[in-house]
Amino acid sequence: MAKTHDWKHKDLIGIDPxxxxxxxxxxxxxxxxxxxLDRPGALDxxxxxxxxxxxxxxxxxxxxxxxxxxxxxxAEVVSIDTSASSLVKGETLRDTALNIEALKADAxxxxxxxxxxxxxxxxxxxxxxxxxxxxxxxxxxxALLDAYTLRRRFGKVAGLKVTILGDILFSRVARSNxxxxxxxxxxxxxxxxxxxxxxxxxxxxxxVRIERDLRKALSGADAVMLLRIQHERQTTTHxxxxxxxxxxxxxxxxxxxxxxxxxxxxxxxxxxxxVEVESALADGDxxxxxxxxxxxxxxxxxxxNLCVSARSR
Amino acid sequence: MNTPDPAPLWIRGARVIDxxxxxxxxxxxxxxxxxxxxxxxxxxxxxKARKVDGKGLVACPGFVDLNCRLGQPGxxxxxxxxxGTRAAAAGGxxxxxAMPDTLPCVDHPGxxxxxxxxxxxxxxxxxxxxxxxxxxxxxxxxAPIGSLAKQGVVAxxxxxxxxxxxxxxxxxxxYAAMFGLTVIDHCQDSSMTExxxxxxxxxxxxxxxxxxxxxxxxxxxxxDCALAELAGARMHLQGLSSAASIEVIRRAxxxxxxxxxxxxxxxxxxxxxxxxxxxxxxxxxxxxxEEADRQALVAALAxxxxxxxxxxxxxxxATEKDREFDLAPFGAATLEVAFAVAHEALVLSGAADxxxxxxxxxxxxxxxxxxxxxxxxxxxxxxxxxLDPKARWTFRSKASRSLAGNHPLEGRALRGRVTAxxxxxxxxx
Numbered sequence: 191m192a193k194t195h196d197w198k199h200k201d202l203i204g205i206d207p208x209x210x211x212x213x214x215x216x217x218x219x220x221x222x223x224x225x226x227l228d229r230p231g232a233l234d235x236x237x238x239x240x241x242x243x244x245x246x247x248x249x250x251x252x253x254x255x256x257x258x259x260x261x262x263x264x265a266e267v268v269s270i271d272t273s274a275s276s277l278v279k280g281e282t283l284r285d286t287a288l289n290i291e292a293l294k295a296d297a298x299x300x301x302x303x304x305x306x307x308x309x310x311x312x313x314x315x316x317x318x319x320x321x322x323x324x325x326x327x328x329x330x331x332x333a334l335l336d337a338y339t340l341r342r343r344f345g346k347v348a349g350l351k352v353t354i355l356g357d358i359l360f361s362r363v364a365r366s367n368x369x370x371x372x373x374x375x376x377x378x379x380x381x382x383x384x385x386x387x388x389x390x391x392x393x394x395x396x397x398v399r400i401e402r403d404l405r406k407a408l409s410g411a412d413a414v415m416l417l418r419i420q421h422e423r424q425t426t427t428h429x430x431x432x433x434x435x436x437x438x439x440x441x442x443x444x445x446x447x448x449x450x451x452x453x454x455x456x457x458x459x460x461x462x463x464x465v466e467v468e469s470a471l472a473d474g475d476x477x478x479x480x481x482x483x484x485x486x487x488x489x490x491x492x493x494x495n496l497c498v499s500a501r502s503r
Numbered sequence: 504m505n506t507p508d509p510a511p512l513w514i515r516g517a518r519v520i521d522x523x524x525x526x527x528x529x530x531x532x533x534x535x536x537x538x539x540x541x542x543x544x545x546x547x548x549x550x551k552a553r554k555v556d557g558k559g560l561v562a563c564p565g566f567v568d569l570n571c572r573l574g575q576p577g578x579x580x581x582x583x584x585x586x587g588t589r590a591a592a593a594g595g596x597x598x599x600x601a602m603p604d605t606l607p608c609v610d611h612p613g614x615x616x617x618x619x620x621x622x623x624x625x626x627x628x629x630x631x632x633x634x635x636x637x638x639x640x641x642x643x644x645x646a647p648i649g650s651l652a653k654q655g656v657v658a659x660x661x662x663x664x665x666x667x668x669x670x671x672x673x674x675x676x677x678y679a680a681m682f683g684l685t686v687i688d689h690c691q692d693s694s695m696t697e698x699x700x701x702x703x704x705x706x707x708x709x710x711x712x713x714x715x716x717x718x719x720x721x722x723x724x725x726x727d728c729a730l731a732e733l734a735g736a737r738m739h740l741q742g743l744s745s746a747a748s749i750e751v752i753r754r755a756x757x758x759x760x761x762x763x764x765x766x767x768x769x770x771x772x773x774x775x776x777x778x779x780x781x782x783x784x785x786x787x788x789x790x791x792x793e794e795a796d797r798q799a800l801v802a803a804l805a806x807x808x809x810x811x812x813x814x815x816x817x818x819x820x821a822t823e824k825d826r827e828f829d830l831a832p833f834g835a836a837t838l839e840v841a842f843a844v845a846h847e848a849l850v851l852s853g854a855a856d857x858x859x860x861x862x863x864x865x866x867x868x869x870x871x872x873x874x875x876x877x878x879x880x881x882x883x884x885x886x887x888x889x890l891d892p893k894a895r896w897t898f899r900s901k902a903s904r905s906l907a908g909n910h911p912l913e914g915r916a917l918r919g920r921v922t923a924x925x926x927x928x929x930x931x932x
Contacts (some may be wrong), residue, residue: 326711
């Protein structure tokens with residue numbers, strides 16, 4: 191197992207502050223945890239620790255993945271969602287977090303609709319804060335599990351050509367992936383409607399390429415990451431309709447043919463079948479969508495273990 | 504402010520700068536008797552005068568602020584007229600235009616009377632009230648502008664709400680001109696700024712925050728210029744923040760449109776890059792923009808395309824600001840640092856000389872409002888500021904006179920300080 195003292199952060203707020211060696215530390219630890227996924231109860235690294243899932247925005251998949259990850263490590267898990275929290279009674283995020291700290295929890299996994307919320311929370315409390323998505327800012331564990339999936343499939347991430355297709359503008363997954371893939375040496379191309387892939391992203395994230403021609407964007411790619419079309423509002427101002435999105439930007443068999451022969455199709459879920467991706471492709475040989483989900487547990491185990499251990503030291 | 508006349512005032516040996524008259528004397532004395540500037544003191548007056556050593560200091564007219572919020576009525580947790588006007592005095596401002604977006608807002612003579620009453624007992628500097636341009640600053644129907652003028656407002660504005668309807672703005676310009684009022688607009692096309700938290704650019708894309716495009720400001724600056732031209736009226740644009748807007752007013756003025764404009768001090772010093780850590784105290788409207796915008800503002804103040812620096816003082820409580828970025832209100836407390844910030848951005852940078860900076864804080868804004876302030880002419884109110892341009896100091900909110908809890912420059916080393924402020928010849932502590 192990777193030495194946990196290579197890791198010095200009590201929090202995981204984003205990919206931005208991490209270096210490639212730290213990302214590698216997470217991956218090596220995830221490698222060690224992967225076999226344990228089939229054997230619940232095999233590990234007790236966080237036995238006696240409490241992880242609080244504070245999900246203030248709807249999420250099933252990420253919350254479940256964190257829930258399972260923490261339990262696989264032997265931690266106790268408490269989940270709080272928006273409807274059950276005092277935030278609906280007007281309590282501030284800060285007060286909620288201070289109360290969780292006073293209850294002697296060890297870590298908060300935060301999902302929040304406000305960009306910067308995880309960093310804000312980490313400044314307020316001494317316990318570990320793991321960002322499970324803050325507005326359109328970052329979703330670091332998603333990017334880590336995506337890169338981890340590429341690493342397992344291709345052996346390494348450096349040198350891979352990865353195209354991210356869809357709603358980049360409103361996507362925290364895209365931002366974390368751009369940063370993570372860049373740090374690991376992949377070549378990142380962004381594609382999608384110009385309204386959702388603003389030109390200045392190239393300035394915001396030096397090194398990424400924006401390609402307006404979908405064929406050029408997909409040709410020669412080792413992986414395509416599809417992003418969920420999620421904002422109802424977008425269908426009036428950012429593109430005309432879901433049907434038009436599919437016809438212009440959806441991944442179908444013809445377009446998948448432009449990818450490299452061994453290329454993989456990725457999606458952070460939940461999938462809009464028939465919108466971003468043709469249903470058969472999502473279920474096909476080139477799809478690693480369910481591998482992403484499984485790897486997500488190992489990667490989140492690694493993140494929780496590293497952060498909580500760093501805090502204890 | 505209705506207390507007996509102060510002792511005669513004698514400021515000795517200061518560099519006297521009075522942009523209204525073009526005066527800049529390296530070493531001169533200033534005198535005031537009965538709250539007004541006089542040419543000299545009689546021997547009897549000299550004997551009982553309060554003598555102030557101006558050596559190494561600059562004496563200039565008290566600053567005139569075109570944009571501040573004083574909390575009352577309705578927002579007294581953020582600021583009060585008592586605290587806000589003392590903060591103004593500490594920052595060298597002796598006349599301040601109070602924005603009308605209070606609770607209730609100033610769209611009714613009764614609210615104005617309430618403000619007058621509070622000022623009577625509490626104000627440390629001259630408070631010039633502004634009224635709203637539309638009822639409830641909702642942009643739908645004109646406020647009772649004539650009645651507000653009769654009660655003493657000097658300007659009408661819907662401030663940050665802006666006026667989205669061009670027909671309303673046109674008629675407001677025509678109507679307000681009858682009463683000699685200055686119509687002020689905060690330029691923003693709200694259809695382009697829904698949910699916006701900061702300037703739209705590479706930084707907002709990186710941070711995942713929705714942005715105010717610079718074009719949303721320039722579009723309204725342009726429509727305002729066209730409407731002022733159509734109405735044949737004078738108009739003032741507050742808090743311009745982008746190079747594109749500066750270009751718009753330069754062109755409009757070149758063809759004779761009577762438009763004036765100001766910028767806020769923080770926008771002269773900082774850019775959107777300062778928001779990388781999601782500092783809610785730098786969440787401003789208008790937002791901090793990019794380096795090219797900042798430079799355009801500085802250049803426009805230096806050459807006079809911008810008439811004034813307005814503090815934009817927007818007090819909030821610390822609690823309101825201590826939360827997630829998109830849930831925190833806009834604004835920063837700036838009255839006490841405005842001079843030092845503008846001094847650094849304009850004078851220490853070499854972009855403008857000190858008399859130019861003083862002009863943008865005194866004669867420039869006074870002309871915008873058409874009020875008798877911001878000048879040291881004989882017989883004028885003895886509203887005087889002493890500045891130490893060389894003073895190095897550090898802003899500490901603990902020492903602030905404002906009630907606000909949103910001080911963006913806490914702990915920052917500053918250069919140039921207001922050392923004394925006189926209103927009607929009386930020192931304000």
